[in-house]
Amino acid sequence: MPEQNSWTAPVATDKVEAVVRVPGSKSITNRAYVLAALSAGPTLVREPLDSRDARLMLAALAEFGATSEHTGDGVLVRPLTQGSGEVTVALGNAGTVARFTPPLAALGGRTVHFDGDPAIRRRPLAPLLGALRDLGADIDDAGRGAPPFTVRGQGGLRGGAVELDSSASSQFLSALLLAAPAFATGVTVRLTGTPPSEPHIAMTLDMLRRFGAAPQRHGDEFHVPHTALELGEYTVEPDLSTAAPFVVAPLVTGGTVRIAGWPRETTQPGDWLRSLVRELGGGVMLDDAGLTVTGTGQVRAATLDLHEVGELTPVIAALLCLADGPSVISGVAHLRGHETDRLAALATELTALGGDVTETEDGLRIRPSPLDAGTFHTYDDHRLVMAGAVLGLRVPGVEVENPATVGKTFPGFVAAWQEMLANA
Structure with missing residues (x-):
């Protein structure tokens, strides 16, 4: 992906219909x-x-x-x-x-x-x-x-x-x-x-x-x-956590996305996305072709304990800003020690775009409100780039800062995201 200071996350003008391949975990x-x-x-x-x-x-x-x-x-x-x-x-x-x-x-x-x-x-x-x-x-x-620090090996x-x-x-x-x-x-x-x-x-x-x-x-x-x-x-299996923004896209836009190669059995925490889609109003089907996700364009509000799947929090927080009512994310106090303090970063950036997001001791409280164009700072955190992309599905003019940082887990993310939306 070419180096650039920001990327205008594309808006979905129609339902998505796409097959996506994500890289290895x-x-x-x-x-x-x-x-x-x-x-x-x-x-x-x-x-x-x-x-x-x-x-x-x-x-x-x-x-x-x-x-x-x-x-x-x-x-x-x-x-x-x-x-x-x-x-x-x-x-x-x-x-x-x-x-x-x-x-x-x-x-x-x-x-x-x-x-x-x-x-x-x-x-x-x-x-x-x-x-x-x-x-x-x-x-x-x-x-x-x-x-x-230094480690002195002793054989x-x-x-x-x-x-x-x-x-x-x-x-x-x-x-x-x-x-x-x-x-x-x-x-x-x-x-x-x-x-x-x-x-x-x-x-x-x-x-x-x-x-x-x-x-x-x-x-x-x-x-x-x-x-x-x-x-x-x-x-190596496909990275199911990296698939998260593609999995939730149909919930925002309507339509269907299939994630090719989704394993039938896995220890990856990202597999929890299948149950999340159902909870938020979508449909899922897992077969030999992969995971097929369908959505109506309406996102249900939810109260979610993400302790076991904390790395999904940025994408889910962005998604819940587009939900039909207030939501709560809990169980993720440990995210303050990740690439950045993810809870503080999410509360700051989502609120800056017009959202009503506040930190709790171990998570976020999200009350949907109209979102505006603006810069979504990513703090050198790949998951925040993905969160900004999800917001952009519905909010015109979201400028995602430093998209190249997503190279930590998916160097081709921007191109794959734009390809998914090419017919939407």
């Missing part, structure tokens, strides 16, 4: 790359996401000796090597890279310096770094609990039991579980706080099993024994 892609790097032999990751976050993950793994190459069938990832010396990992604003790679650095023999965009320095990391220290890792973060870690507060992000838990097979005695994690997004934890456990590990869970305690991982090849 970011969450699955980066987990697959980590597990491939920890495997005994090369792994071909098929249909992965190609985006900034995914490229940052591959670049980080390369610093640990896990080189990769793009083939006609996907990305071939080779195992980590011990190595020595000092290297630097660029985190960008990628939470999965910032959380999933420090355990790998602790298992290797290099001194690894981590840093990234200014926004990543504001994202929580202290509980994970503390847990790694408790497991024997040598980490220097000058007491910040955030980047920049491996014994492992054992550790307590972890993962209430700010389920990625803390996933980071330890993904690396656990490479610890000499495995890892047992006892949670002291309730993590958001249970589906992402289920995703991590499922992928560990697919790569040959034997994770066990008993309530808030997880154990992953030492295991030699090996799979050979793994195919």
